[in-house]
Amino acid sequence: MCICINCKWVDRCKTYHDVEENHEVSHLTSSPDITAKNPFIHVSLVEESKGEFTIEWDVRSCSSYYEELGRWSKLRPGLEIPA
Numbered sequence: 001m002c003i004c005i006n007c008k009w010v011d012r013c014k015t016y017h018d019v020e021e022n023h024e025v026s027h028l029t030s031s032p033d034i035t036a037k038n039p040f041i042h043v044s045l046v047e048e049s050k051g052e053f054t055i056e057w058d059v060r061s062c063s064s065y066y067e068e069l070g071r072w073s074k075l076r077p078g079l080e081i082p083a
């Protein structure tokens, strides 16, 4: 799970913006203005069905992480959190 969903900067962060791009989900903002320090992104291949793969991009650690539990859900109440 991407730690960004519980980060105060999720709707302003350029790295999370890239993660959204890679997951092909809609952006929280069109103009991110925060550059994360030392984000570690874990990339994995996930088999959706036989022979069909998707790529998962998850930020696992980040020096700029500022915990705000449920930040993503507060911004998009009722929506499923992007995997």
Ligand code: SF4
Residues within 6 Å of the ligand: 003, 004, 007, 008, 009, 010, 013, 014, 015, 016, 036, 037, 039, 059, 061, 062, 063, 064, 065, 066
């Ligand atoms: S944890 Fe880092 S990469 Fe993720 S939203 Fe926060 S600042 Fe950006």
